[in-house]
Amino acid sequence: MDVSTAVKQRISTRGFLDTPLPKAEVEQWLKDAQRSPSGGNLQPWRVIAVSGEERDKVVQLAAAKLTGNPRGEPTDRPIYPEHITDAQNARRFRVGEMMYEKLGIPRDDKAGRLTWFMRNYNFFNAPVALFFVLDERVGHGQWGHTGMLMQTLALLAEERGWGTCMQECWGVLRPSLKTHFGLDEHEMVWCGMAVGIPDKDDPVNALYTERAELEEFAELRGF
Numbered sequence: 202m203d204v205s206t207a208v209k210q211r212i213s214t215r216g217f218l219d220t221p222l223p224k225a226e227v228e229q230w231l232k233d234a235q236r237s238p239s240g241g242n243l244q245p246w247r248v249i250a251v252s253g254e255e256r257d258k259v260v261q262l263a264a265a266k267l268t269g270n271p272r273g274e275p276t277d278r279p280i281y282p283e284h285i286t287d288a289q290n291a292r293r294f295r296v297g298e299m300m301y302e303k304l305g306i307p308r309d310d311k312a313g314r315l316t317w318f319m320r321n322y323n324f325f326n327a328p329v330a331l332f333f334v335l336d337e338r339v340g341h342g343q344w345g346h347t348g349m350l351m352q353t354l355a356l357l358a359e360e361r362g363w364g365t366c367m368q369e370c371w372g373v374l375r376p377s378l379k380t381h382f383g384l385d386e387h388e389m390v391w392c393g394m395a396v397g398i399p400d401k402d403d404p405v406n407a408l409y410t411e412r413a414e415l416e417e418f419a420e421l422r423g424f
C-alpha cells in the first residue's frame with residue numbers, strides 16, 4: 202500500500218471484530234512506527250499495549266469509575282482547551298452529527314448518545330489498546346511529537362489491514378490509569394488508541410469525515 206492510499210483510507214474505526222492480534226505482529230508494528238520523528242530525537246513517548254486479560258482489566262476499571270460519573274476524574278490537561286474558535290466548534294458539532302446520523306441516534310436522544318459514547322471505554326470492541334504515556338514535565342512540543350508517533354502507527358495499521366481509533370477520552374481517568382499501570386511519579390497517560398480488524402458491517406465505520414477547504418488552512422506564497 203502506498204502512503205497516499207493509507208492517508209486517504211485511514212479513518213477513526215469505531216467498530217472492531219474481536220479477532221486477536223498476534224503479539225509478534227504488534228511488536229513489529231510498534232518497532233516500525235518508532236521511526237517517527239521527534240524534536241532533538243527525544244522520543245518523548247512511552248507506549249503501553251494491552252490485550253487479553255490486561256485489556257479487560259482496563260475496561261473493568263473504566264466501568265467501575267465511570268458508571269454514573271461519565272465525566273470521570275479531574276485533569277489539568279482537558280481534552281479541549283477553554284478557547285476554541287467558532288470554526289473549530291462548528292467542525293466538532295458537524296462530525297458528531299454525521300456520526301450519530303450513521304448510527305441512527307437522534308439529537309434529542311441524549312441518553313442514547315451517551316451510551317454509545319461510552320463504548321469508547323470498551324475500545325469499541327477492539328482486542329488491543331495502546332496508551333501513550335508522557336512525562337508531565339515535557340513541553341507542548343513533545344505532545345505534538347507524540348502525535349506523530351500516533352499517526353505513523355495509524356498509517357502502518359492501514360497497511361496491515363488493521364483499523365485504529367485515537368482515544369483522548371481516556372484522559373478522564375488519568376489518576377486511576379496512573380495507579381493501574383504503576384506509572385512513575387511524573388508520568389501520565391495522554392491518550393489511548395483502539396486497534397484491531399475493522400468490522401466492515403458496523404455502520405459507524407461508514408463515516409468519512411470532512412475537511413476544511415485548502416484556502417481555509419493553507420496559504421501558498423511566492424509560487
Ligand SMILES: Cc1cc2nc3c(=O)[nH]c(=O)nc-3n(C[C@H](O)[C@H](O)[C@H](O)COP(=O)(O)O)c2cc1C
Nearest residue numbers: 211212213215296321366367368369370371392410
Ligand atoms: C488525539 C486524538 C484523540 C481522539 N480521541 C477520540 C476519542 O476519545 N474518541 C473517539 O471516538 N474519537 C477520537 N478521536 C477521533 C477524531 O474524532 C477523528 O480523528 C476526527 O473526527 C476525524 O475523523 P477521522 O479520524 O475519521 O478522519 C481522536 C482523534 C485524535 C487525533
